[in-house]
Amino acid sequence: MSWFSRKPVVVLALLALVAIGGVKLLLWNQVKRSADDFVRHMSLHAAVHYEGIETSLMGSVGIRGITIRPHGVSDSVRIERIRFSAAHLPALLRLRSDLESFRIPSEMTLEVQGLTLDAHGELLYSLIDDAADNALETAFFGCGDFGAVTAASYPDMGYDRLISNIRLSQVYNKRDDSLLLKADLHTEEMVDIGIAVRLTSIPGGQLTPMAFMQQMPEVSRITLRYQDYAYNERRNRYCAERGGVDVAEFLDSHQAAVRAALAAQNIHPSEGLQIAYRRFVEGAGHIELSMRPERNVSFLELALYQPHDLVRRLGTQLEVNGARVYDLSLRRQGSEEGAVAAPASPAGSAAATTRRVATPALPQFRPVAVSELDRHVGRPARVVLTSGLQRSGVIEQIDAQHLMLRRRLHGGVVDYPIAFSDIERVDVEL
16 A cells, blocks of 8 residues: 555544544643642642542543641641543533533542541541530440540551542433432441432433422432441450450440430330341441332422331331341330331241231322311421422411421421412322
């Protein structure tokens, strides 16, 4: 083949190489500019340094070798790599435009690899000891009657440093307007946690406040995976030595502290749950929790229910160390409302043959006339307005012309007064 016959092929190859190099350079410059902006914005709070930029034509960009040292602290956080990925290169290039327009990308992943904290450093002390004020957290992760587990406890438990990998991802399906959100955390020699939530009724694939007001996304599935690797065993041994008792005695104390902390929140786990929890904390326990409601539930509607109601409404199933837990009730037995339905146990279970558990019908939202709303004060309700907007909350008050809905939000409550003339439809949980 002569040079002239090969010339078009060579030119095309050179053009392709130039195009690839141009795209790589464009990506590199964009990531470099974003990284430098982050360093500049953080300069008021911490000194931030990074070693380099990574780009891939497969649709990912990243920053490697990050060190964050807060001002006034002699300690620092080291991150091996932060990587951001999209479904493909074109999706990555338009990602910023999509997010600024509140459009949901088809796929998006954020990975933080090798996030390292010194177990002897000041930062871990501030993180762990600030969280120690939470009574439930102290009960579950502490030493019971023998005190809390603080940052100073970690070296004694055999941890010199904590190394974690974090992965956050989302996948949007245009065919059914569903959004799958996943979060995974792995900390070496400690724990592996995975959470997945599937949302439906995403309004037109957009996350604008107006779209959310017109149609609130609903939960169709929630799954949780919790695998303990070494924390339970190390904590049990450390707390037992600290209290001068054996591990079994510590676990008795620990379980009593957990029961007391839950009771303070009006949560009373069944005997089956308590036995399963004991099996879990005795060693490298494993939990699989799945929630698949019979009908999709509005995401904000979940805040209206107590824990014992959510167990039923969300179709909760629980496995601990590979064994199914059937009685998931969270109320005291014996009260009129306390008999929470438990799924049938396998044949041969003595408890299943000797005790009959009441099975109340699950409440459902049903249409109610506006003139009858005064009979349902205190019940959860969903209101469709003549404008097409939706409101949900608990019916707090009814007067001659208005309905007052109350909703818990961000640790407080918000009241929504709604004129009867603006109501198109009301569904009340009955």
